[in-house]
Amino acid sequence: MLDNLKGKPWHYKSWKEKRKQFLKDRCEQCGVGNTVLVIQHQKQPCKMQFLFSQAFNNCKSDYYKWSKNNSLELTDGQKIDKYFKMTGIGNQIVQKGFSELIEYLNFSDTKTLCKSCAFKEDTYRINRSMRNPL
DSSP: OOSSSOSOGGGSHHHHHHHHHHOOSSOTTTOOOSSOEEEEESSOOOOHHHHHHHHHHHTHHHHHHHHHHSOTTSOHHHHHHHHHHHHTHHHHHHHHHHHHHHHHHTTTTEEEEEHHHHHHHHHHHHHHHHHOOO
């Protein structure tokens, strides 16, 4: 599935072939069949930057305690990098990011929707995420 890791996955030949396997002949929401249908992912993979900032927010107090006694010659970014490597948090984040990406590329948590239902679902999800960012 990871053809060459360049560009958007939905442009990959393997993605297009796999999409054909998962695409049903009717919208799973409203039942319409004579229209353009799309694969709607119920879960998007998190961006790595978001995962790192979330992890940092969760361990801030431990990091600051460690930071006061270590690596005084390093910049803040270098200290955070060293702390993540030392604690293994960096590896956990990368593993989580890749596992979410693999789920996405394997069409986990998807359904077939018409463009109208997909738009409504996306709009609902965006509005909900703006009210509750985390």
